[in-house]
Amino acid sequence: MKKFIVPIIVMIIFAGVIVSVIGKNQESPGFIINAAFNKDDYQTIISANNQLGFDILPESEPNKDGNIFISPTSLLIALSMAFNGADGITKEEMAKVLHKEGIESEQLNKANASLMSMLLNNSKHSRLEIANSIWLNNQLQFQDDFDQNVRDYYNAEIQEVDINSSRTPEIINNWVEKATNGRIPKIVDEEINPDTAAFLINAIYFKGDWMHEFDPKHTKKRIFHLGDGTTKEQPLMTLHEKLAYMENEDFQAVILPYAGEKMSMYVFLPKEGSSLEEFRKRLTNDNWEKWKAEFNEKDGTVLLPKFQLEYDAEWSKALVKLGMTTAFDDEKAVFTKMVKGTKGSVWIDKVKQKTFINVDEQGSEAAGATSVKMDTKAAPMDSPFQMEINRPFFITITNNETGTILFLGSISKP
Structure with missing residues (x-):
């Protein structure tokens, strides 16, 4: 039986460079949620989001300077998209790591949609953007419910690609570069494993002025x-x-x-x-x-220090340690609700995150x-x-x- 892997690539960009006039209060352009949810649904996942950050921090490897900089929100959104494809023990383990034991996909989707709608409210001096995309091996098809849910609740851009084409990494990396305002030009390696089923990518971009600027x-x-x-x-x-x-x-x-x-x-x-x-x-x-x-x-x-840093994380081992074991096991993973015709042979290969941060007198992180x-x-x-x-x-x-x-x-x- 052929097995397929699903690298979940979580990209974060926190750009604190100088901010010019951005415009009137508005949601991130192009981000439209086509699903019903209650405004306050986000409240059910705030503590889960924050605790996920506190859990993953000690499992994250410091960079060469000993620094760690991560986004629990980006990780939560990416894993929540994948949760729609999980079933059985894999679903139970993912819910436990997300601190939402017993939750169903619909509840988690509504909470994420509510949260993103609350966060994406830009102003003259600050801008927060969230972008989700899924790149599917064109030899496969998503289950109808999975396809609909990630489109409607997460505004995910879904594209079918030829995994074996030398142009595919460039296509995905170009999307990444655009979504992060050029801060992260590359996330996918030049050679992709031919057994890859799909890439799930989440990008968060923030840019803001200080209320009280440093002279x-x-x-x-x-x-x-x-x-x-x-x-x-x-x-x-x-x-x-x-x-x-x-x-x-x-x-x-x-x-x-x-x-x-x-x-x-x-x-x-x-x-x-x-x-x-x-x-x-x-x-x-x-x-x-x-x-x-x-x-x-x-x-x-x-x-306060004026500085700039980049950070890369690969969290497969960390998530296994936290209890998400079967999702990374090619024999035991159950993602039957994600891809048609694979009979359970889809598993997660990597969960990767990249961040960038710049801090100066006018604003940023x-x-x-x-x-x-x-x-x-x-x-x-x-x-x-x-x-x-x-x-x-x-x-x-x-x-x-x-x-x-x-x-x-x-x-x-x-």
């Missing part, structure tokens, strides 16, 4: 302390402003809002004597919600590490805070209205 005149090179005890020079941007701030005996944290107040960056800086690794061990949904409730508006100074040595007691809330991000730190990019963590990163060397 470039105050950006200076300073010492950044690396985890191994060495140091490097790093441009740090300076902002004096009233911001949402919190501090406890383990870390300082500040919220940097983007213009329009739809999106914010949370920056967490472990205190001297603690570490980024210790902070990451405490990352759970319960702690995340607890910390969010402890922020208070306060005058202060933030010194950032993580900086600089903190003044402080007492173990929380600083009085009536005195200005100072947060110099000059050592490894943690960031999230969060949608304020829904509470969705779209991106999260562990930054050891900006």
Whole structure:
């Protein structure tokens, strides 16, 4: 019996480059959801999305600089599309990893459609775009329900391609490059396994201005302390402003809002004597919600690194470790609801993610590490805070209205 593999390619682009005028509030152009759902359906998957990020973070390999930058939302959307093709034990395992045990495809689809409709609301100063595509081996056919669901709920662009053609990688990579505004020019290798059934691709692109811009005149090179005890020079941007701030005996944290107040960056800086690794061990949904409730508006100074980085992840082993075992097993995977006539011989080969992040004075995504040595007691809330991000730190990019963590990163060397 011939077997077919389904590489799920999750592409993320977080571009924080300078933003010009984008236009009036509008959903991402060309993104149309042709399915019925309730506006608040997204609420059923927010905690699942965030916990998925906290689960996959420790299973992600750092890049050569020790950095990790991922999007749980992009992973959730891509796996949700694949979920429509799963059945039996494979479906059960996928639901468990997604923290939605017992959920049916229709419920998950409605929740994703609701979430994407909430997120895709652009403004003059910020832009978030989501694009989904599926590239099907032209020797195969999708099951009718799978085809309809991914088109209607995920606005997925479905194209049949000749897997054996030398032009196919170029065609897919051109779509990728366009969907990511040129930031990711290549995701598919030049040679594709001839047994590939389909590529499932999700791309997220964000670009935004800070609500409170950093003055470039105050950006200076300073010492950044690396985890191994060495140091490097790093441009740090300076902002004096009233911001949402919190501090406890383990870390300082500040919220940097983007213009329009739809999106914010949370920056967490472990205190001297603690570490980024210790902070990451405490990352759970319960702690995340607890910390969010402890922020208070306060005058202060933030010194944030100006940097750019790229990150690649391959999560097949990570997802198996989290419990999604049969989906990657060519003998046990059950994706009978995805492709016609394969009798269960379709399985997932790879789950891949690429990210790009750029942080500058006018906006984007950032993580900086600089903190003044402080007492173990929380600083009085009536005195200005100072947060110099000059050592490894943690960031999230969060949608304020829904509470969705779209991106999260562990930054050891900006």
